Amino acid sequence: MSVTEESKATEATPDDDILLNVEGVKVHFPIKRGVIFDKTIGYVYAVDGVDLQIRRGETYGLVGESGCGKSTLGRAILNLEPPTDGHVIFDGVDIASLKGEDLRRKRQDLQMVFQDPLSSLDPRQSVESILVEGMKAHGIAKDAKEARPRLRELLAAVGLPPQALSKYPHEFSGGQRQRIGIARALSVNPKLIVADEPVSALDVSVQAQVINLLGDLQEEFGLTYIIIAHDLAVVRHISDRIGVMYLGSLVEEAAAADLYTTPLHPYTKALLSAVPIPDPDIEDEREQILLTGDLPSPSNPPSGCRFHTRCPWRQETRCDDERPALRVVEIDGFPSGHRVACHFAEQIHRGEIEPHKVEPIAVDPSSFEVPEDHGTMMAEPPGVNTASGGDPARGL
Amino acid sequence: MTTTTTERRAAVRETAPLLSVRDLTVTFQRHGEEPFRAVDGVSFDVRPGETVGLVGESGCGKSVTSLAIMRLLPKRGNKVTGTVNFEGTDLLSLSDAKMRDRRGRDIAMVFQDPLSSLNPVVPLGVQVAEVLERHRGMSRKAAMPVAAELLKRVGIPDPVRRLRDYPHQLSGGMRQRALIAIAVACAPRLLIADEPTTALDVTIQAQILALLKELVEDTGTALIMITHDLGVVAGLCDEVNVLYGGRIVERGDRHPLFRDPRHPYTNGLLASIPRLDAAGERLTPIPGSVADNLPWDHACAFAPRCSQPIEICTQVTPQLEVADGRALRCHNPVTSGWSGPSAGQTEGDVAR
Numbered sequence: 179m180s181v182t183e184e185s186k187a188t189e190a191t192p193d194d195d196i197l198l199n200v201e202g203v204k205v206h207f208p209i210k211r212g213v214i215f216d217k218t219i220g221y222v223y224a225v226d227g228v229d230l231q232i233r234r235g236e237t238y239g240l241v242g243e244s245g246c247g248k249s250t251l252g253r254a255i256l257n258l259e260p261p262t263d264g265h266v267i268f269d270g271v272d273i274a275s276l277k278g279e280d281l282r283r284k285r286q287d288l289q290m291v292f293q294d295p296l297s298s299l300d301p302r303q304s305v306e307s308i309l310v311e312g313m314k315a316h317g318i319a320k321d322a323k324e325a326r327p328r329l330r331e332l333l334a335a336v337g338l339p340p341q342a343l344s345k346y347p348h349e350f351s352g353g354q355r356q357r358i359g360i361a362r363a364l365s366v367n368p369k370l371i372v373a374d375e376p377v378s379a380l381d382v383s384v385q386a387q388v389i390n391l392l393g394d395l396q397e398e399f400g401l402t403y404i405i406i407a408h409d410l411a412v413v414r415h416i417s418d419r420i421g422v423m424y425l426g427s428l429v430e431e432a433a434a435a436d437l438y439t440t441p442l443h444p445y446t447k448a449l450l451s452a453v454p455i456p457d458p459d460i461e462d463e464r465e466q467i468l469l470t471g472d473l474p475s476p477s478n479p480p481s482g483c484r485f486h487t488r489c490p491w492r493q494e495t496r497c498d499d500e501r502p503a504l505r506v507v508e509i510d511g512f513p514s515g516h517r518v519a520c521h522f523a524e525q526i527h528r529g530e531i532e533p534h535k536v537e538p539i540a541v542d543p544s545s546f547e548v549p550e551d552h553g554t555m556m557a558e559p560p561g562v563n564t565a566s567g568g569d570p571a572r573g574l
Numbered sequence: 575m576t577t578t579t580t581e582r583r584a585a586v587r588e589t590a591p592l593l594s595v596r597d598l599t600v601t602f603q604r605h606g607e608e609p610f611r612a613v614d615g616v617s618f619d620v621r622p623g624e625t626v627g628l629v630g631e632s633g634c635g636k637s638v639t640s641l642a643i644m645r646l647l648p649k650r651g652n653k654v655t656g657t658v659n660f661e662g663t664d665l666l667s668l669s670d671a672k673m674r675d676r677r678g679r680d681i682a683m684v685f686q687d688p689l690s691s692l693n694p695v696v697p698l699g700v701q702v703a704e705v706l707e708r709h710r711g712m713s714r715k716a717a718m719p720v721a722a723e724l725l726k727r728v729g730i731p732d733p734v735r736r737l738r739d740y741p742h743q744l745s746g747g748m749r750q751r752a753l754i755a756i757a758v759a760c761a762p763r764l765l766i767a768d769e770p771t772t773a774l775d776v777t778i779q780a781q782i783l784a785l786l787k788e789l790v791e792d793t794g795t796a797l798i799m800i801t802h803d804l805g806v807v808a809g810l811c812d813e814v815n816v817l818y819g820g821r822i823v824e825r826g827d828r829h830p831l832f833r834d835p836r837h838p839y840t841n842g843l844l845a846s847i848p849r850l851d852a853a854g855e856r857l858t859p860i861p862g863s864v865a866d867n868l869p870w871d872h873a874c875a876f877a878p879r880c881s882q883p884i885e886i887c888t889q890v891t892p893q894l895e896v897a898d899g900r901a902l903r904c905h906n907p908v909t910s911g912w913s914g915p916s917a918g919q920t921e922g923d924v925a926r
Contacts, residue, residue: 243775351863381631382802383879386846386859393856408775415848415857438850452780453850454805458828460851461809468784469777471731472745 197402198232203264205254222477224250226426237403239417241410245473247426252372252406256288286316289363293375295355299347305358306343312366336361353384372404377412389416410453414438422446425476425484428504432516442507442518442527444491470536490533496521591619592796593764598656600642612638614820614870625790625797627811633864635820636800640766644683645673679709682757686769688749692741698752699737705759724755728785747778758789766798783810808832816840819867819875822894825901836907838880882906
């Protein structure tokens with residue numbers, strides 16, 4: 179994917195507009211076993227070759243189900259999890275190759291907002307001390323006194339009262355704690371913020387407050403976001419572009435609106451059709467693509483297309499043994515920014531290939547332990563219930 | 575299709591309720607602390623074959639309600655008052671032994687976290703057979719084939735082999751299916767599902783919801799669905815109860831409720847969730863958090879977060895008023911249905 183990433187025809191982007199360039203990143207975790215000597219008996223292929231570009235000032239959403247590697251990819255981008263292979267080029271510097279002091283300095287530009295605001299804030303530090311710590315480390319302020327005016331600004335920006343400075347994390351509600359986490363990320367003037375499930379621990383009424391806040395801050399400080407989430411509605415709401423991950427690799431990438439109106443990859447189609455919509459009229463009409471079984475084990479991924487074991491559109495040729503590359507798909511009048519990793523995306527879209535019932539495949543339970551919460555066997559479904567040739571995303 | 579559902583719905587409305595909860599109140603009492611009412615005078619009916627939703631955010635009392643109905647709350651430190659009438663018997667006044675006979679046979683429950691609800695050191699088959707042994711008086715030998723049949727019914731592949739598996743050998747979705755198999759083993763007339771899909775991924779959630787729907791349609795089991803996800807409710811429930819601060823604030827059949835939410839809280843919830851089928855307009859959050867609630871005994875608990883409070887809201891407790899199959903607890907209801915994002919204020923961006 180060395181070709182310049184094109185957005186919609188109207189806004190072609192020069193190369194220097196790309197803030198982050200992820201090239202062939204892989205993160206493999208060794209599985210070790212042994213009493214005295216640890217022997218590596220296999221790998222969990224958490225992230226297995228991802229290419230993506232993120233432009234300055236955009237919000238990139240990364241979605242997928244648990245165990246698909248989206249969080250690991252987010253951590254690999256920040257080098258919190260050193261990639262096994264590949265490059266993460268941020269502003270012209272390959273972060274994956276940085277070490278020690280250089281890496282520490284670079285971290286000023288890349289900050290993270292974590293999922294669980296309580297466990298990511300030190301319970302014994304006051305808000306002031308939490309916020310000042312990063313500023314001191316990066317030489318923005320020498321001590322709390324000097325940082326005071328900036329702290330006030332930060333708190334105002336995230337919508338907390340100035341009195342919050344002397345309080346401790348347990349004194350706040352979940353939504354307020356997440357605001358502190360966001361303020362901490364902002365305190366060092368980062369260019370890129372990776373937010374890993376920033377709202378999934380919050381109640382729905384509070385979720386909206388934080389989502390709006392993220393949007394406002396982006397406008398105010400010109401931030402670039404990578405939002406990692408499993409909630410497709412949230413991701414659609416805040417993202418400019420969205421990448422869908424399945425079993426360690428990107429299967430589809432497109433502008434948010436395009437992805438939702440015309441999903442091309444069978445997995446994306448199924449994922450979108452599974453999201454319940456709070457409107458009974460739509461729910462009554464909607465036809466769902468029920469996927470069969472569970473995610474295969476990332477330590478023993480299927481050959482060829484990773485999705486072929488569950489795909490209702492699987493073909494006899496190619497799908498089983500040839501891994502599809504993420505390629506730009508041109509279907510009459512489609513924006514060229516739409517990338518999809520499916521051999522038959524065009525044919526499926528034109529309705530030339532009909533979905534069929536997925537025959538259950540007896541996969542032997544893998545002998546490896548898998549750190550994810552997923553079992554190691556494939557499951558037989560109660561039958562595939564697909565939209566009969568119609569557009570499964572109808573009503574979306 | 576819609577006419578048949580309406581007709582079916584009308585027929586269901588006519589039948590006598592299977593479960594009738596009246597004025598259910600659960601008070602947590604701790605030594606040296608103010609008693610806290612987690613559930614405050616909740617009343618609702620469930621008719622045979624009906625799916626009733628209890629919706630609300632964390633802390634609204636929806637799970638405590640279900641635990642009180644099942645008599646699963648610890649005896650110490652809390653007081654349960656009111657009546658839970660199940661086919662003429664008040665469950666709350668039954669002896670413990672009598673209640674044990676009913677639990678799992680007449681009323682069964684599916685919990686949120688399938689891993690912690692299954693015994694990790696007992697094979698799956700034994701856990702399913704146990705219910706049959708206890709309530710049907712079957713021997714282990716006779717119960718095992720039935721257990722396999724049940725696992726097959728809920729869509730677990732290779733059920734005979736799975737009987738010997740332990741819970742950790744199954745995936746999250748499979749565990750939840752196993753839990754449902756245990757719950758429906760004795761063909762209960764009422765099934766209570768407490769956030770059954772919250773721990774699962776969306777594609778697995780869709781499978782489990784389809785399974786529950788199918789079970790309800792095939793067996794005529796009544797279902798109480800407890801969830802925070804309005805999307806799940808929209809597709810599954812016949813009647814929806816919206817809870818706030820331990821009380822029901824609005825009730826209605828799903829179509830009228832979603833089309834025309836009357837309570838500012840229901841309306842606010844619908845306006846604050848991003849929707850998959852709508853473009854990225856600015857959301858209208860509900861300002862503040864549950865910590866701002868007023869006590870129900872002399873005010874409306876929701877008043878400090880309400881988009882349209884009037885003077886009386888902070889002075890008088892609103893009563894639950896029932897009319898045309900809908901119920902509403904509000905002094906100043908939303909009039910013209912969905913107020914849309916523009917009507918609300920964006921004050922919510924400032925945390926209080």
